[in-house]
Amino acid sequence: MLYETFARKIWEILEKKYLTKNIETQLPLKRKFYCFQLKRGLSIDDQMNNYMKLLIDLINVDVVIEEEDKAVILLNSLPDEQYETFVLTLIYDNKTLKYSDVSSALINYEVRRKDKQSSSKSTSAEALSSSKREKGDHDRSKCRPGFMDLKKTSAPSTEN
Numbered sequence: 001m002l003y004e005t006f007a008r009k010i011w012e013i014l015e016k017k018y019l020t021k022n023i024e025t026q027l028p029l030k031r032k033f034y035c036f037q038l039k040r041g042l043s044i045d046d047q048m049n050n051y052m053k054l055l056i057d058l059i060n061v062d063v064v065i066e067e068e069d070k071a072v073i074l075l076n077s078l079p080d081e082q083y084e085t086f087v088l089t090l091i092y093d094n095k096t097l098k099y100s101d102v103s104s105a106l107i108n109y110e111v112r113r114k115d116k117q118s119s120s121k122s123t124s125a126e127a128l129s130s131s132k133r134e135k136g137d138h139d140r141s142k143c144r145p146g147f148m149d150l151k152k153t154s155a156p157s158t159e160n
Contacts, residue, residue: 021062029058033065036077044110047077048103070099074106 033054038047051074058065075087075097086109090102 025061026058026063029054029061030063033058033073036073038077038079044106048107051077067099068097071097071102074099074102078106 036051036054039050042050055065055070075083075090078087086106090105091097
C-alpha cells in the first residue's frame with residue numbers, strides 16, 4: 001500500500017514535469033506531425049514506428065487528431081516518385097480515409113513490392129545462370145566434334 005502511494009506520487013511529479021499539456025509542449029509535436037516525411041533509407045516498418053511514436057506523444061499531451069488527418073499526413077509523407085500510384089489507387093472512389101486502412105495497405109504494398117523485387121532478382125540470377133550454362137554447353141559442343149574426330153582417328157583398328 002505504501003509502495004503504491006509512493007509510486008503514484010512519483011508518477012504525478014514526472015507527469016507534471018514532462019507531460020505538461022500546454023501549447024508549449026503541444027506545438028513542437030504538432031509541427032513534427034504536420035511536417036512528417038519519409039526518411040531516405042528507412043524501411044516502412046521503421047517509418048511506421050516513428051509515426052506511431054509521434055501519434056502517442058500527441059495523445060499523451062491531449063492533442064486529438066482526426067482519423068482522416070492521420071491517414072492524409074501518412075500518405076503525404078511518402079515520396080511521389082515511389083508511391084504516387086499507390087496513393088491514387090488508395091484514395092480512388094473512397095469518401096473517407098481511415099488511418100488503420102492506410103497503414104495496413106501501406107504495409108501490404110511494401111511486402112508485395114519487396115517480394116516482387118526479390119522475385120525479379122532471383123529471375124535475373126536464374127537467367128544469368130541459364131545463359132552461362134547455355135554458353136558453356138555451346139562451347140563444349142564445339143569441342144565434341146573434334147573429340148569425336150580424334151577418337152575416330154586414334155582408335156586402334158580392329159582389323160586382323
